[in-house]
Amino acid sequence: MRVEITYKFVMGFIIVVASIVALNYLVPAAALVPHYMEQTLSTACALLVGLLLGWIFSKAFTANILVLKSAAERISDGDLSQTVYLPNNMLPDETAELADSLNRVTTNLRELVGYIRTSSSKVAEEAQGLSVMSQEVTASAHEVTSAVEMISRGAETQAAMVEKATEHFRQMTQSVDQVAEAARAAAGAADETVHTAERGGQVVTLAMAKLGQVLDGVEQHGQQMLSFSSRVQKIGKVADFITNISQKTNLLALNASIEAARAGDHGRGFTVVAEEICKLADSSERAMAEITEMIVALQEESANVQEALKENVLGMSSGRSAVLRTGKTFEEIVSTAKVAGERAEAISSLSRQQVEAVGKVADTIDEIARVVSENAAASEESSAASEQQSAAMERMALSAQDLHALAEELQERVSRFHLGLKRNN
Amino acid sequence: MARALLLASGRALFGLDIKEVREVLKAPPLHYVPLAPALVLGAINIHDAVVPVFDFSQLRGAQSEVGEHIVVLQGACMALAVNAVHGLCSRTIAMPGGIMHPWVRETFISVRGLAGLIDPVALQQTLEQRLSTTRSLPAERVSEWIAR
Known part of the structure; x- marks a missing residue:
């Protein structure tokens, strides 16, 4: 049964008053003290009973209020872990309703704080993750920036190299022009060589004819020397024969001298004749010896001359073959010079074609240079964009850090609420 | 003045009295004995x-040499193969006695130098002596010659 606290206080007052009144009647009836002391005693008893009952009633009525006060203080301190229980609840009053309301407030606050705590921790985690991610994105953006810068530098280098290549191609065009010019000059020189070699071939033909005449003359001289040598040999044989005859004459004269000597005085005249014959034979033998020596010398000389003629003929033959080879060489020079002229002409035409091709290549390289310049500009733009992105990501990282700090602060603020058993963080 | 036929054998010169010489021949056909x-x-x-x-x-x-000339002697029936015959010469300043050989009678000065005059009789005796020595050779040497 619900009794309002006002009624409870009224009931208590009535009870105190009734007890005082009762005492006022009971003390004289008991006759414990003299009469004159009865008034005093009853007053004193009435005071004591009134104080005691007042203290008991007020204690009993305000006990729940104290419990509620302490609960309210706990809640204000942030302790949401305990539920308010009223010890004396036989006659529920407004305090019981207040306790229920406090309990509902505590429950709602607990749920709210738990939700805030969970959400703030999640926010902190997310902020942390966002910060890390933004840092990673910043790092990636830095890398992208550096890569784009490298690409930009590479594009610049490429542009410079393309410029150099264009320069080289210009020089190459000039060189190829010079080659064409040199090839034309070589073709002219080859033509001149052909004419000169043809003239040389005619001179060689003339020389061949002259040399043939000289060789014929030398061969004729050799034949004449051979017949001369054979005649000299015949003369030698005749000289040998004469020498033999003179030797025999000498021997005959000697024998005649011997015969005349044996004849004594009768043979004296014959001895003189024989001695004269002997002297004649001796002188003719000596003359023949000289003639023989001369013939031998002549034979040696003719043999030497023949040998020299043979060597001359051999030399002439080798000279003829050398002149023949020279003629052939001139013919080969003519053919080679013609081939060289044709090739030089071909080189000239090829180098003209090469000049045209090199011009086309130079145009292509100019196009490449233009594209490379555009690439360099685009890479610079993308470098700037990536730098902007990097700055944005850095700002985002700062914001995520601020968010994290805010979530932590919220958690700190919320942490002073104690949620009791449901607290899981 | 006596005259002599001047002969050459090796480097030595010899002479023969002209009366002792019958004939001088040059390289006649020689028959082997x-x-x-x-x-x-x-x-x-x-x-x-x-x-x-x-x-x-x-x-x-001396060592055997090729003789171009053959001198046939008058008295003795023999001939000498010599290197060369230098013709007749006069014998001047004849000196008696041989130089080296028993068959050289005397030495004289010729136009070609100092020459020994050959004594044909002493030469024939020397030859006979040499040939008899040769004939008294033992029979085995004869058979050896035959085999050779």
């Missing part, structure tokens, strides 16, 4: 007479 000693070069035919030819170089004890 079988079993004859080395001193006998062969035999020649002179006017239908067979005359033995002796090697004059071997006779004077």
Whole structure:
């Protein structure tokens, strides 16, 4: 049964008053003290009973209020872990309703704080993750920036190299022009060589004819020397024969001298004749010896001359073959010079074609240079964009850090609420 | 003045009195005599007479040389093969006595130098002595010659 606290206080007052009144009647009836002391005693008893009952009633009525006060203080301190229980609840009053309301407030606050705590921790985690991610994105953006810068530098280098290549191609065009010019000059020189070699071939033909005449003359001289040598040999044989005859004459004269000597005085005249014959034979033998020596010398000389003629003929033959080879060489020079002229002409035409091709290549390289310049500009733009992105990501990282700090602060603020058993963080 | 035929054998000069010389021949056909000693070069035919030819170089004890001339002696029936015959010469300043050989009678000065005059009789005796020595050789040497 619900009794309002006002009624409870009224009931208590009535009870105190009734007890005082009762005492006022009971003390004289008991006759414990003299009469004159009865008034005093009853007053004193009435005071004591009134104080005691007042203290008991007020204690009993305000006990729940104290419990509620302490609960309210706990809640204000942030302790949401305990539920308010009223010890004396036989006659529920407004305090019981207040306790229920406090309990509902505590429950709602607990749920709210738990939700805030969970959400703030999640926010902190997310902020942390966002910060890390933004840092990673910043790092990636830095890398992208550096890569784009490298690409930009590479594009610049490429542009410079393309410029150099264009320069080289210009020089190459000039060189190829010079080659064409040199090839034309070589073709002219080859033509001149052909004419000169043809003239040389005619001179060689003339020389061949002259040399043939000289060789014929030398061969004729050799034949004449051979017949001369054979005649000299015949003369030698005749000289040998004469020498033999003179030797025999000498021997005959000697024998005649011997015969005349044996004849004594009768043979004296014959001895003189024989001695004269002997002297004649001796002188003719000596003359023949000289003639023989001369013939031998002549034979040696003719043999030497023949040998020299043979060597001359051999030399002439080798000279003829050398002149023949020279003629052939001139013919080969003519053919080679013609081939060289044709090739030089071909080189000239090829180098003209090469000049045209090199011009086309130079145009292509100019196009490449233009594209490379555009690439360099685009890479610079993308470098700037990536730098902007990097700055944005850095700002985002700062914001995520601020968010994290805010979530932590919220958690700190919320942490002073104690949620009791449901607290899981 | 006496005259002599001047001969050359090696480097030595010899002379023969002209009366002792019958004929001088130059390289006549020489016939080989079988079993004859080395001193006998062969035999020649002179006017239908067979005359033995002796090697004059071997006779004077020198090495055998090719003799171009053959001198046929008058008295003794023999011929000498010599290197060369230098013709007739006068014998001036003759000195008696031989120089080296017993068959050299005297030495004289010729136009070509100092020459020894050959004594044909002493030469024939020397030859006979040499040939008899050769003939007294034992039979086995004879058979050896035959085999050679």
